[in-house]
Every structure is written in structure tokens, then in C-alpha cells.
Amino acid sequence: MTSWLVWIVCLPTEKAVRADARRARPKKSEDETVKKSYFLAVALLSVFAFASATRAQDEHTRWTRNGAPTETYVIGGPWTLEQSGAAVGLKSAGYCDSNGNQVPNPSVERMQPYYFPFITGHGRRLQGYFDYRPKDTDEAVAAAYSDDAGHTWAFQQKVLELRTTCPTMANKEPDGEKDAVSGNNADNGDDDGQGHQFILTIAGHTYLYTLERANNHIDLDDLYIHELTPQPGLPLNGAPAMNDGPTDSTSTLPENAFHTTGLVNPDGILGVVPGSWPVKIIYEQKILNGDNTGTTVLPAAQQCNTVWAPYYASNPFGTGVNDDITYLRLAQTTDGIHFTDHGALQGLNDPTDVTASGTRWLATAGTILKFHGGRYGLLFSGGGCIDGDSDAFHYIGYAESSDLLHWTVVNGINNPIVSTQTYKITVDANGLPIFPPSTATGTTITVPSSTPVAGPTNGFFAGRVYAPSATLFGDHDLTVFFAGYHTPKPKNGLGDYRTIGRLSLHSERVIEDAGTNVGTGEDDDSN
Numbered sequence: 001m002t003s004w005l006v007w008i009v010c011l012p013t014e015k016a017v018r019a020d021a022r023r024a025r026p027k028k029s030e031d032e033t034v035k036k037s038y039f040l041a042v043a044l045l046s047v048f049a050f051a052s053a054t055r056a057q058d059e060h061t062r063w064t065r066n067g068a069p070t071e072t073y074v075i076g077g078p079w080t081l082e083q084s085g086a087a088v089g090l091k092s093a094g095y096c097d098s099n100g101n102q103v104p105n106p107s108v109e110r111m112q113p114y115y116f117p118f119i120t121g122h123g124r125r126l127q128g129y130f131d132y133r134p135k136d137t138d139e140a141v142a143a144a145y146s147d148d149a150g151h152t153w154a155f156q157q158k159v160l161e162l163r164t165t166c167p168t169m170a171n172k173e174p175d176g177e178k179d180a181v182s183g184n185n186a187d188n189g190d191d192d193g194q195g196h197q198f199i200l201t202i203a204g205h206t207y208l209y210t211l212e213r214a215n216n217h218i219d220l221d222d223l224y225i226h227e228l229t230p231q232p233g234l235p236l237n238g239a240p241a242m243n244d245g246p247t248d249s250t251s252t253l254p255e256n257a258f259h260t261t262g263l264v265n266p267d268g269i270l271g272v273v274p275g276s277w278p279v280k281i282i283y284e285q286k287i288l289n290g291d292n293t294g295t296t297v298l299p300a301a302q303q304c305n306t307v308w309a310p311y312y313a314s315n316p317f318g319t320g321v322n323d324d325i326t327y328l329r330l331a332q333t334t335d336g337i338h339f340t341d342h343g344a345l346q347g348l349n350d351p352t353d354v355t356a357s358g359t360r361w362l363a364t365a366g367t368i369l370k371f372h373g374g375r376y377g378l379l380f381s382g383g384g385c386i387d388g389d390s391d392a393f394h395y396i397g398y399a400e401s402s403d404l405l406h407w408t409v410v411n412g413i414n415n416p417i418v419s420t421q422t423y424k425i426t427v428d429a430n431g432l433p434i435f436p437p438s439t440a441t442g443t444t445i446t447v448p449s450s451t452p453v454a455g456p457t458n459g460f461f462a463g464r465v466y467a468p469s470a471t472l473f474g475d476h477d478l479t480v481f482f483a484g485y486h487t488p489k490p491k492n493g494l495g496d497y498r499t500i501g502r503l504s505l506h507s508e509r510v511i512e513d514a515g516t517n518v519g520t521g522e523d524d525d526s527n
Helices: 004-011 013-024 027-056 304-314
Strands: 063-065 074-077 109-112 114-122 126-130 140-146 153-158 195-201 203-214 224-230 266-272 279-287 323-332 339-344 367-371 375-383 395-401 408-411 421-427 445-449 462-473 478-483 499-507
Touching: 063 445, 114 195, 114 478, 114 499, 126 195, 140 195, 195 279, 203 266, 224 478, 266 367, 367 462, 367 478, 375 462, 462 499
Parallel strands: 074 153, 114 462
Antiparallel strands: 063 499, 074 109, 114 126, 126 140, 140 153, 195 203, 203 224, 266 279, 279 323, 323 339, 367 375, 375 395, 395 408, 421 445, 462 478, 478 499
């Protein structure tokens, strides 16, 4: 670019060209000389403009933060971790009163245990859908509204609730212990209802899609569909109040009759491609135990447990081996029911990666952005063998594509948008971890190797950070909502888990649209 600027600065002005022409040429050639110089200048300026445009097109979007990530708050609704100290104490503290009734959120509390946010709208006025999931106790799809850009959410309703009973079973702990049953330290045995909610309006219908979590159904069934007839204050109107699918205790029941077709082992819909028709979506395929069973089995050297077994046996987080395979896939539909799959996205993850800084798994939720010139952006979340979980919660990343199938990661595990706690680990020349009793020498690396865009890790997402749902705020800014855990696995005493976080990001490039930019009505994008 510097050379182009030099060439342009050295071009003669029109006045100088005319003076030179008068001194050097007969009068009759003055106009011809001026025209030649003028056209030369125009040509060089055109080349410079084209080069600049090409360079800008080749550059990826760069994100900066508008402030540090923060926790969000919910007004009203069901029980929260914070109201009775369950976040720092016993598992079900204050969940029910002495008469056996669930205790609601009495005022304004931190938004937990909510996760997998799916947020629509833009600016300050937002509609949110959340997976409400007290650990091993209950699950429901919840809706809440915000008019302050998602700092606080006013609870609206919950549907498809797994159960309304109070916890009466011995607390299930990661270390295998069973505590004596008490009103403040018990559970209901599972939280396997319907989750990973997604809302799509298409062909005159509004559909709620959910993942069925029950044993023998999760990631085997299609996504369940419930048609909604939203009403003011009741955006989930039309879905039943209670879970209508199989449960762990009724897992022999067939899948619900109204479900998607054409999606491959769907774990949930990540997002809609803005402005697409037929409507294109990105969704997650999850193959349970796929790397060591069936037709997708991988060589032992490409399975996490071969390399990471010593870590799984001794780490303090309860992290264990996971053999699932995940892909994000592209599909399209004209009716929201029947989908045509277009294949797995390339460039985002490698299901065979067992290194200490690789992205093996991708998560279900994220956001698709649209930029000028046919460029798309993707906020996603990923993870690797060190996490021991295919939910892919180690970092939030960003990638770009021009065809929706082939992606270039701009912000990965080593320069993420948001990351869990930084770790150091010794690796060999191939990036594989070295654990005792091995006496091999290696190199100590830090992951991430650079500070995340969001800044240092905060305690409420030190263990997990994933499921980014982003809404527009003006033309250059995003408000990103995500789920965070204090620890990778809720431990004895649990601690903070399933918390909705918030982050504001700025782009130097105009963001034309987002897959979440729907159903907003009037809006105010002022700060």
C-alpha cells in the first residue's frame, strides 16, 4: 500500500502539467498532455482503490470488547441458585418450602441455573429463550424479556417442564459419595427433559425445536417440534406446560410424532443463515461414542483416552474420557419440518485431534452473521481432550466463510473471544501432553497463548464457557450472551453453574445482519 501512496503523491497536479506543457510543447498539444496526465492519475487512483478494496476483502473481521463480561440477572420466575445460597452451599437449598411447594425467585437474582441462551431482537429490546436446568432436579424451556440490552431479564413463562416435585433422592456427587437425604441437599435423580431450544418462524408457522435428553433417545431421535402461537407476554404459548416426551423412567416410549426429518443425529440447531431462502440453518450432529464404536470408530491413537488417561484418572475436576464425535452441518428447509442436509462444515474442528491445544468438539449453539460481499461470520464454541466432554465448552471462537461450508478460524483456542481458565501443560514435539510416569522432556505451553478478546477469565465462566447467542446493537456492535460454569463439572457443593453471561463486542466492519435479528418490533440502539 505504501508504494501506491508514493506513486500517487508523486503525480503532478493538473496546474503543473499545464505549465510544463506550455514550456515544452506547442500550444496545440497542451490539452492532449493534460488529458494524458489526468487519465494516468485516474488510472492509478482506480488501481489503488481496487487494491485497497481487495485487501479489505481479504482481511478478517477483528473484534474488540466494549467492556468486561458480566453476569446477567433475572426478575421473578422459578428458583435460582443465589436466592438461598445453593450457589455456594448445598445442592437444593431453598428449592421447596415446608409444605412441599417449589419456592420461586423472590426478586432479582443472578440468572442461574439457566443456560443455552437463544436471544432474538436487536439493541436494547430483546426476547430470550433459555434452558432452565437445576442440576439432577428439573428441566424446562423458559422465556424472558429484556429492555436494557440483556443486563436484566423479566421472566415470562416456562414450558415442557420435566417435573414439579421437590427433591427427595440422595445427592448424586461426582466423587461417588451419597449424602444423607435432606431438604437442602437432595435431587430428583436426573434433569433429562427437553432442552437446547430454538425458535424459527417459517411459512406462516412459529416452531419450537428441542433436543430429547432421555436415555435411548438423546442424539438418536430427531428434534422435537412444537408449534407456537405467541401472545403478548407469552412467547411460548402453544407448547405444553409439562414435558410430553419420553423420560429416563419411560425411555422405551417412541419419539414424539411431530419432529424434524433429514437432519443427521441432531443435537440442536445452532442458527439461521440471515436472509436465506430456502432457509438455511447450521446444526450440530453428535455421534454418541462414535470414536470407539460402529462405522465411525477411530484408531486408538486418535482417541482421547489413549493419550489422556493419566489426566482423567487424577485431575481435580471430575473430567473423564468422552468418545463422542461432533460436527456442525449445513441444511436447508422450506417448511421447518423437512430438511435437506448439505454436509459437514470444514475447517472448524478435527474429531481426530488429541493434542493439548486442539479443537476436537463443537457445541450446539452459536450465531451466524452476515457481512458485505457474501461473507459470513460464525460465533461458535469448541473444546478438546483436556475437557473430556463433547459439549465443547473450553472457549468461544469466531470463524468466517464465503460459502457456509468451508470456514477459516479467526479466533481459535489460542486467541479466543472468551476462554475458560488459562492452563499450562508440557507437550512433546507433536503437541501431545506428557504425563507421569513418563520421563520424557518437552515444552511447556500456555493455553490460550494470548489474552482473549474479552479479557481475563472471570470466575463465573472459569470452568465452562459456551453457546454464544449474539444480537445486533447498531451497525458495528454485538451483544453476546453465553453460558458459564465456575468449574468444568459441578462438584460437591456445586458452586456457580449454568449462569448466563453477557459481553459487548465491537467490529470495525459493518455487520449487515444476524440470524438472531428477528421479531424485534420497535427498538432503541442508543446506549
